[in-house]
Amino acid sequence: MKKTSIGKSHAKVILMGEHSVVYGQPAIALPLPDITFTATIEERLAGQIIFTPTYQGPFSGLAEGYEGIRQLVNRLLINFNAIKQPFTLRLRSDIPQERGMGSSAASATAIIRAFYDFFDTSLDAVTLQKWTAIEERITHGTPSGLDAATVSSNSPIWFIKHKITQSFSLNLQGVIVLADTGIKGQTGLAVSVVRSLLEENPVEAKQHIKELGSLATQAQQALQTNNLKELGNLMNQAQLELTALEVSHPKLDILINAAKKAGALGAKLTGGGIGGTMLALAPNQEVANKIIASLEAAGANEVWTQTYPTH
Secondary structure, three states: OOOEEEEEEEEEEEEEOOOHHHHOOOEEEEEEEEEEEEEEEEEOOOOEEEEOOOOEEEHHHOOHHHHHHHHHHHHHHHHOOOOOOOEEEEEEEOOOOOOOOOHHHHHHHHHHHHHHHHOOOOOOHHHHHHHHHHHHHHHHOOOOOHHHHHHOOOOOEEEEOOOEEEEOOOOOOOEEEEEEOOOOOOHHHHHHHHHHHHHHOHHHHHHHHHHHHHHHHHHHHHHHHOOHHHHHHHHHHHHHHHHHOOOOOHHHHHHHHHHHHOOOOEEEEEOOOOOOEEEEEEOOHHHHHHHHHHHHHOOOOEEEEEEOOOO
């Protein structure tokens, strides 16, 4: 057992396939390695203490939004036959909650990696996904596994519900810019909106969903060939389809338009919509800086960027 152990993970963002993924169409998720979650475990003489952004104290006092983490840590301790093991667990997150950026999966991944390191035990990808699913089921009910796969990977994930979760190579020399509307994303509500449209106008709604799947397929090719202009066009088309499915929001529209006026090749909502986060594609850092200034002037709550090495 080690005196100090660290586990890390990162945020994720859905590039293409929001909502259509629920109906069997493909989706692409991008890792955001620059937006991190870190779990640090330190040996102590007695007691189990946890430090989180909103709670500091005995681990047994952890409650409410942290129930998934409490259950996960308890089961990890049982797994290592160390239920009474004294420790200090410190959680530090740069990932905003309830913005579709994978904060719960990232917290679980970092904690699992830290505990496996603390008990000096090797951890393979399959075992990591299994443990992460425990926390995700408690927090989200029936997780798809997409968040868990992406927050532990440095490659994008190609995902088809109940069929495929696989990484693929990325050749993208542009800059991804993300902006938070300041409004909590409402995924459950947005899914209900799409479902009601399917019931009211099935032919039209199914066409939008099918088109979103087609755009995701084309986007994978653009990502692998650094075709920034094509990727931007696909993002713009996806936003039109998502707007037709009524999951955008006036604040999202304001930020998307601000990004495009500042030179974004494409911009769209990401995640559930009806608030939450949007993302834009810049051809280089100079344009990204203009987009950031435009987004902040338009009222973005917070802005992040992400670049990728080519391989």
